[in-house]
Amino acid sequence: MEAVTLADLDDLAVGAAILGTGGGGDPYIGKLVARAAIAEHGPVQLVPLDQANDDWQVLSCGAMGAPTILIEKLPQGEEMDQAVAAWERCTGRAVDALIPFEAGGVNSTAPLALAARRKLPVLDADGMGRAFPRLEMETFNAYGVPACPVAVADEKGNVSIVETGDAAQAEWIARGLTIRMGGQSYIANYGMDGRTAKRVSVPGTVSLAIEIGRVVSGAKRRRERPVEALVSYFATTHYEAAALIGSGKVTDIARREVNGWSVGTVRIETFDKEDADIEVTIQNENLSATQGGRVLAVVPDLISILDRDTGAAISTERLRYGQRVDLLAVRVPEIMRTPEALALFGPKAFGLDHPYVPLGMAKDD
Amino acid sequence: MEAVTLADLDDLAVGAAILGTGGGGDPYIGKLVARAAIAEHGPVQLVPLDQANDDWQVLSCGAMGAPTILIEKLPQGEEMDQAVAAWERCTGRAVDALIPFEAGGVNSTAPLALAARRKLPVLDADGMGRAFPRLEMETFNAYGVPACPVAVADEKGNVSIVETGDAAQAEWIARGLTIRMGGQSYIANYGMDGRTAKRVSVPGTVSLAIEIGRVVSGAKRRRERPVEALVSYFATTHYEAAALIGSGKVTDIARREVNGWSVGTVRIETFDKEDADIEVTIQNENLSATQGGRVLAVVPDLISILDRDTGAAISTERLRYGQRVDLLAVRVPEIMRTPEALALFGPKAFGLDHPYVPLGMAKDD
Numbered sequence: 175m176e177a178v179t180l181a182d183l184d185d186l187a188v189g190a191a192i193l194g195t196g197g198g199g200d201p202y203i204g205k206l207v208a209r210a211a212i213a214e215h216g217p218v219q220l221v222p223l224d225q226a227n228d229d230w231q232v233l234s235c236g237a238m239g240a241p242t243i244l245i246e247k248l249p250q251g252e253e254m255d256q257a258v259a260a261w262e263r264c265t266g267r268a269v270d271a272l273i274p275f276e277a278g279g280v281n282s283t284a285p286l287a288l289a290a291r292r293k294l295p296v297l298d299a300d301g302m303g304r305a306f307p308r309l310e311m312e313t314f315n316a317y318g319v320p321a322c323p324v325a326v327a328d329e330k331g332n333v334s335i336v337e338t339g340d341a342a343q344a345e346w347i348a349r350g351l352t353i354r355m356g357g358q359s360y361i362a363n364y365g366m367d368g369r370t371a372k373r374v375s376v377p378g379t380v381s382l383a384i385e386i387g388r389v390v391s392g393a394k395r396r397r398e399r400p401v402e403a404l405v406s407y408f409a410t411t412h413y414e415a416a417a418l419i420g421s422g423k424v425t426d427i428a429r430r431e432v433n434g435w436s437v438g439t440v441r442i443e444t445f446d447k448e449d450a451d452i453e454v455t456i457q458n459e460n461l462s463a464t465q466g467g468r469v470l471a472v473v474p475d476l477i478s479i480l481d482r483d484t485g486a487a488i489s490t491e492r493l494r495y496g497q498r499v500d501l502l503a504v505r506v507p508e509i510m511r512t513p514e515a516l517a518l519f520g521p522k523a524f525g526l527d528h529p530y531v532p533l534g535m536a537k538d539d
Numbered sequence: 540m541e542a543v544t545l546a547d548l549d550d551l552a553v554g555a556a557i558l559g560t561g562g563g564g565d566p567y568i569g570k571l572v573a574r575a576a577i578a579e580h581g582p583v584q585l586v587p588l589d590q591a592n593d594d595w596q597v598l599s600c601g602a603m604g605a606p607t608i609l610i611e612k613l614p615q616g617e618e619m620d621q622a623v624a625a626w627e628r629c630t631g632r633a634v635d636a637l638i639p640f641e642a643g644g645v646n647s648t649a650p651l652a653l654a655a656r657r658k659l660p661v662l663d664a665d666g667m668g669r670a671f672p673r674l675e676m677e678t679f680n681a682y683g684v685p686a687c688p689v690a691v692a693d694e695k696g697n698v699s700i701v702e703t704g705d706a707a708q709a710e711w712i713a714r715g716l717t718i719r720m721g722g723q724s725y726i727a728n729y730g731m732d733g734r735t736a737k738r739v740s741v742p743g744t745v746s747l748a749i750e751i752g753r754v755v756s757g758a759k760r761r762r763e764r765p766v767e768a769l770v771s772y773f774a775t776t777h778y779e780a781a782a783l784i785g786s787g788k789v790t791d792i793a794r795r796e797v798n799g800w801s802v803g804t805v806r807i808e809t810f811d812k813e814d815a816d817i818e819v820t821i822q823n824e825n826l827s828a829t830q831g832g833r834v835l836a837v838v839p840d841l842i843s844i845l846d847r848d849t850g851a852a853i854s855t856e857r858l859r860y861g862q863r864v865d866l867l868a869v870r871v872p873e874i875m876r877t878p879e880a881l882a883l884f885g886p887k888a889f890g891l892d893h894p895y896v897p898l899g900m901a902k903d904d
Contacts, residue, residue: 260702264629332712335700337625347697350719354712 198279400485550752563644765850
């Protein structure tokens with residue numbers, strides 16, 4: 175895949191929602207923004223991570239905020255341009271290539287609009303390999319790239335540059351700015367050269383999202399269950415393992431806005447009435463799935479709640495009572511399972527007591 | 540006065556508290572920081588406003604936050620240096636002279652520490668002519684100087700640069716950062732050249748603060764009432780008019796933290812029991828003094844609550860039941876009474892219904 179075209183955007187949005195594991199913001203909104211830009215400026219060049227030029231100035235970008243707010247506070251479209259321009263102004267460096275900081279949700283698609291307008295290539299990679307709720311939860315950070323300067327922009331033209339000692343402080347300050355900007359902002363951060371990007375990024379995640387979308391639409395065309403096609407497909411990728419960990423009906427959702435995040439739990443009554451309910455905990459993204467005390471899957475592995483019929487991932491802000499769902503879990507690649515990575519986004523980083531056992535790697539599996 | 544020396548700091552702190560009109564942060568804290576720097580690096584050159592070089596890069600700086608927090612969250616001492624350095628880094632311009640953005644409280648003294656360390660002159664002027672609670676409430680803003688970029692720093696080394704369309708938005712964002720930084724930050728803003736500074740600044744306010752301190756200590760030495768000496772002194776300055784508007788005992792204080800400010804009211808029972816109580820409204824600073832519905836003084840004119848014996852101004856965060864006080868009101872200079880200035884910091888800007896009648900200028904005076 176050498177470019178992202180208009181024809182890819184529907185699949186990308188479907189795949190981004192699944193990689194978003196319930197969070198990352200509604201990919202439909204990012205798709206609209208990207209579609210307008212690509213229609214006007216043409217396809218976006220997609221560069222495989224290992225083909226990035228070592229000397230390129232690479233910059234990551236995306237949206238920050240509570241997904242529940244994004245669907246009511248739509249982007250004007252050029253917020254990200256302003257964040258990236260402010261980063262360039264402040265560092266005196268010109269950006270050669272963009273990389274999404276997150277694979278999933280609005281952040282797979284939103285950088286494409288800016289890339290199309292500025293004729294910048296996008297690296298086929300990202301810094302989370304999925305969606306996470308905090309900006310320090312990045313492989314970029316795990317492997318030593320400073321988050322700062324972080325540029326934060328809003329739709330009113332307000333821009334702020336944040337310089338802090340570490341990525342967690344940058345998250346704290348940038349989140350404060352985001353709240354002040356109405357709960358949704360657009361940020362540029364983790365500037366690095368191409369050589370570094372190769373070492374610290376999760377590869378292939380833009381094309382992966384598009385392929386995931388194709389698998390879902392292919393299954394629907396063939397009237398197969400999308401979740402089964404996805405489980406087979408993931409086994410052929412560098413994510414290696416996936417499983418259908420449960421099916422049922424959403425019976426309870428407790429969700430509120432806390433400190434700029436959507437947090438809560440979702441209860442799913444399984445179709446097999448003899449099984450216990452499945453409980454999914456949420457902080458913007460789905461963090462863990464447990465059943466009668468047993469951990470079915472836990473962060474950083476992906477947990478996506480799919481509409482049983484369409485295979486579309488249901489984001490946390492769109493969960494409703496009565497939805498019939500399949501729970502898909504996917505093991506993350508090795509680069510996201512090292513001690514450095516797990517210290518940032520393993521179960522403990524989210525206050526969960528469960529140890530991390532990669533999907534399909536428990537002793538009794 | 541050509542320099543601010545160690546010997547001036549006590550008087551400066553006393554005068555800054557009176558110009559602070561209850562706010563601006565405890566000048567004692569700023570004095571400690573300035574004293575350490577001047578002891579090590581020598582006196583700070585004080586340049587009369589009309590002698591500023593037209594081509595100088597002038598930058599204003601000071602502390603932002605709730606005064607109640609400042610007395611518990613003491614500065615490390617070099618926060619302002621970081622704000623100014625970040626402003627220089629981001630604009631690519633080197634600062635030739637500093638100007639306090641506020642006359643009063645911690646902000647008369649705090650810039651001196653940085654000036655001593657960096658061997659920068661300080662203009663004998665400021666942008667408020669007193670203390671005000673919001674960064675858009677500046678003569679700089681009234682007469683067309685953009686507030687941005689605004690650099691905001693804290694004691695942990697966190698720095699943020701804010702770019703917005705107008706000063707009120709900059710206030711909103713910088714206040715959000717300040718809250719996130721624990722309620723107290725240090726900022727640099729309103730960069731301008733020397734020619735502009737001459738046009739838009741309230742002149743003479745650093746030396747005025749020092750002189751006010753001398754008047755108070757002189758009165759105490761002579762066992763005179765400080766407030767009476769102050770009323771006589773102000774008549775000889777460009778502030779022109781002052782008055783003792785009441786004397787009494789503090790009987791009630793309602794004060795709380797709202798959105799990063801200290802707001803509330805103070806009730807003063809007059810010694811003459813036949814008079815109604817005086818009520819002073821507060822937003823960091825004293826905004827109005829009324830007695831039985833009659834306005835005694837109102838913002839932007841200064842209202843300072845002085846300890847009856849020592850003449851020391853009592854800041855809002857140090858007001859206590861039973862304090863015996865004199866209320867001093869001072870008319871502000873012409874540059875602060877134009878329609879442009881009153882739109883930013885007249886009674887209406889604070890939600891007060893009283894029209895602004897400059898002290899001593901009412902028809903029945």
